[in-house]
Amino acid sequence: MPTPSPGRPRFLKLPSIRFPIGAFVSIGHRLSGVVLLIGLPFLAIALEQSLRSEADFAALAAQWAGPWRSLLLVIVVWAAAHHILAGVRHLLMDLGIGSTLTRARISAWATIVTAALIALSSAARWLS
Amino acid sequence: MRISIYRFNPELDVGPHMQDYDVDPDSGDKKLLDLLVRLKTIDDSLSFRRSCREGVCGSDAMNINGRNGLACLTALSTLKEPVLLRPLPGFPVIRDLIVDMTQFFAHYHAIRPYLINDEQPPERERLQSPEQRARLNGLYECILCACCSAFCPSYWWNPDKFIGPAGLLQAYRFISDSRDTASAERLAYLDDVYRLYRCRTIMNCTEVCPKGLSPSHAIERIRLALLRESS
Amino acid sequence: MRIFLGQRAWLLQRLTALLILLFVVLGAAGLLAGATPSYVQWHAFASSSLGAVLIVLFFGALCLHAWIGIRDIVLDYVHAPGVRLPLLALIGIILCAVLLRVALTMAAHFLPGA
Numbered sequence A: 001m002p003t004p005s006p007g008r009p010r011f012l013k014l015p016s017i018r019f020p021i022g023a024f025v026s027i028g029h030r031l032s033g034v035v036l037l038i039g040l041p042f043l044a045i046a047l048e049q050s051l052r053s054e055a056d057f058a059a060l061a062a063q064w065a066g067p068w069r070s071l072l073l074v075i076v077v078w079a080a081a082h083h084i085l086a087g088v089r090h091l092l093m094d095l096g097i098g099s100t101l102t103r104a105r106i107s108a109w110a111t112i113v114t115a116a117l118i119a120l121s122s123a124a125r126w127l128s
Numbered sequence B: 001m002r003i004s005i006y007r008f009n010p011e012l013d014v015g016p017h018m019q020d021y022d023v024d025p026d027s028g029d030k031k032l033l034d035l036l037v038r039l040k041t042i043d044d045s046l047s048f049r050r051s052c053r054e055g056v057c058g059s060d061a062m063n064i065n066g067r068n069g070l071a072c073l074t075a076l077s078t079l080k081e082p083v084l085l086r087p088l089p090g091f092p093v094i095r096d097l098i099v100d101m102t103q104f105f106a107h108y109h110a111i112r113p114y115l116i117n118d119e120q121p122p123e124r125e126r127l128q129s130p131e132q133r134a135r136l137n138g139l140y141e142c143i144l145c146a147c148c149s150a151f152c153p154s155y156w157w158n159p160d161k162f163i164g165p166a167g168l169l170q171a172y173r174f175i176s177d178s179r180d181t182a183s184a185e186r187l188a189y190l191d192d193v194y195r196l197y198r199c200r201t202i203m204n205c206t207e208v209c210p211k212g213l214s215p216s217h218a219i220e221r222i223r224l225a226l227l228r229e230s231s
Numbered sequence C: 001m002r003i004f005l006g007q008r009a010w011l012l013q014r015l016t017a018l019l020i021l022l023f024v025v026l027g028a029a030g031l032l033a034g035a036t037p038s039y040v041q042w043h044a045f046a047s048s049s050l051g052a053v054l055i056v057l058f059f060g061a062l063c064l065h066a067w068i069g070i071r072d073i074v075l076d077y078v079h080a081p082g083v084r085l086p087l088l089a090l091i092g093i094i095l096c097a098v099l100l101r102v103a104l105t106m107a108a109h110f111l112p113g114a
Ligand code: SF4
Pocket: B141, B142, B143, B144, B145, B146, B147, B148, B149, B165, B166, B169, B208, B209, B210, B211, B212, B213, B215
């Protein structure tokens, strides 16, 4: 972050700022992107394992059972869902579809809620 | 009415603090600016900029209850108490609600905010069709209040390199002008990870523009124009 | 020389996004339709030319997309050159390692005897 010029404070206390809904989609887009980036090496390893042998292929699914690993999986599912939905929203807005403020607000809410629902339904499936 | 204001006096204070005021608005006080002017009669050390008091000069932009806006256009009746007034986020504070706009205007100058046309001038003025003129609607109305740029996270992180929504809206105003012949150069100047492409389409800018303009839409158009230019 | 290009990165981010989206939608549609592949099917797919190309393409797009995105995040939040450059280098190396891992895996299954 830039340092303030000597003697001049800057007001930038983020909790004191009332962010519009679009800003939450955006920070979620970033966060989920980082989560997916961290998952990428594991995906490459999983690819290798899935092709190694029949037994390894079968073991892949079993490895992700168990409450803590399932929780990780739910986080990854949320990240993928949010990232993809927010990404599609941006692609459409790049083309001028839904880029007016009213529509952008609606699609922002829709993105957050849908991604959360997808994450919840995967949690219901794996964590119960 | 309780108002809590960000105070900083460079001659006395080491850092900023919030100061509470209790004032009763007069029946004639309709807008936040009216109340600030009244406060100034109680405490003349309180500093803020204002001039036109009707949303034209762009000088009384500030952070009002967490959102940027113009005090002169903000109706008192819409405000939740205590009203929190802070300077524009991210900008260096000179005193109280007055911020240093040097960098903001440097970006504005960098986009060359004037018509460029090297062709032989016609006998009389350069004419525009009504359609060509209509393309400037939603762009020329900007009063350079900086509400948008000071609400843009990308501008907070890179205020020295990202032109920001206000400057980009102005850039598009000249790119769209049929009388301007420098569109290609203007676009080439903007094709940069920092100057234009720091924008992540968060739309915080459009959320707070007191003139109801949409800098994010202008930015979207600039990107498409660049795409056309390069294909 | 321009190290950080503006439009090229923006465009590549979107093109790779479209490619990834296509793969994910097709994959998810397949899984939701109940077509969980067996090992034999999956292995046959991965060692066909089409399958191998698609898998490499998918990971290539993922890595490129991830690089552009994380680079943007670093450009926003990390300003000290002494931290920024090593951080970018580290992420770049990790992404290259991912690609190498995928390439080796595919070579082992696609090229018989390799
Ligand atoms: S676009 Fe709107 S918010 Fe931004 S400087 Fe112009 S008038 Fe102010």
